[in-house]
Amino acid sequence: MAKMTKNLYLYLALVCFVGILAILVVDGYLGVYDTVYITFGEREQKIEAYSWQEPWVKEQGYGIGGTSWGESVYFKYTIDNRTFSTYGADVEASVWKSGEKIIQLLDESISVNSFKEVTANWKLLAEDLGGGAPGTGEYREYTVRIKFGDVERKIILSYYPPEKGLPPPVPVPEPSSR
Secondary structure: OHHHHHHHHHHHHHHHHHHHHHHHHHHHHOEEEEEEEEEEOOEEEEEOHHHHOOHHHHHHOEEEEEEEOOOOEEEEEEEEEEOOOOEEEEEEEEEEEOOEEEEEEEEEEEEEOOOEEEEEEEEEOHHHHOOOOOOOOOOEEEEEEEEEOOEEEEEEEEEEOOOOOOOOOOOOOOOOOO
């Protein structure tokens, strides 16, 4: 009888351990996640779903730094469906300045099968934003809004004046011979 009770506690402990692992997997893995990849210059920035959890990021947007006016900015938006059913929603991407919509970048309906992902790509050209290049010492900020379903993401993008290249080298005087 004592041996059976001893094994019973072992089995109960194993069941509890497996239950805790199952809760962690379901809570941490299952769901619909989105990831934004932004490429400009020679660098790519990745903004994952957990990056949007900070209250100030939800309200103001995620700042990604800036690029030189005239450079193209490439966006790749991935929606990863880690559920047992198909997920469908409208995806919309647009650029805003001072509360006014400047340009619509993307507007399409998507459907993601269970445990699959879908990617949308688009490119932002500085010429599409209107106005000329920023002046010396000036920069411009734009908000890229991405909506899918009930979720809205805001990305703050800055543009700087076009690079003027490096100044010519300063001539070095020849050493005098004595």
